[in-house]
Amino acid sequence: MSWAELLLELAIIFLLALALPLVLRLERSLAAVRRDRAALESSAGNLTEATRLAEAASIRLRAAAEGGGRQLAERLAAAEPMRDDLRYLVERAEALADRLEALVRTARPLAQEAPPDPVPEAGRSQAERALLRALRAGR
Structure with missing residues (x-):
């Protein structure tokens, strides 16, 4: 073997010795990447x-x-006709209440001037009795 061959072999051995720690570090990194890849694939499956x-x-x-x-x-749609009916009934009730109020106002002075009623309380309906009580209380 010549000196050139020996020198060349020593250079290759030196370079291999320098590359060995790099190869080990690369192998550890690849192992970590493989583990992370498996976790990533399972995470992708969970995400799917x-x-x-x-x-x-x-x-x-x-x-x-x-x-x-x-x-x-x-x-x-079912409630709309009921709403219209209720609105109509309220309007009628307001009109009747206004009419009743006007009649009560007109009847108050007459009730104060009128003689006692000849019809006994027992012969009247409950609504008539309640109206008479209200008129007498308003004096």
Whole structure:
């Protein structure tokens, strides 16, 4: 063997000795990457499952909201005629109350001047008795 071959082999041994710690560090890094890759793949699987569940829940929520909206619309449609009827009844009741109030005002002075009523209390209806009591209390 010549000196050149020996020198070349020593240079290769030296370079291999320098590369060995780098190779060991690279091997540890690759092992960590493999572990992280497995964790990442399982996380991706969990994320896919969570996404699927969220989509299913949003579909159920949308269906429930549409069903609730339909029920609300049906109830509103059924309540609208009742609202109109109640409005009509309130208007009539207000008009009757105004008329009754005017009659009571007109009757008060007459009730004070009028002689006692010949019809006994027992022969009157409950509404008549209540009206007479109210008129007498207003004197």
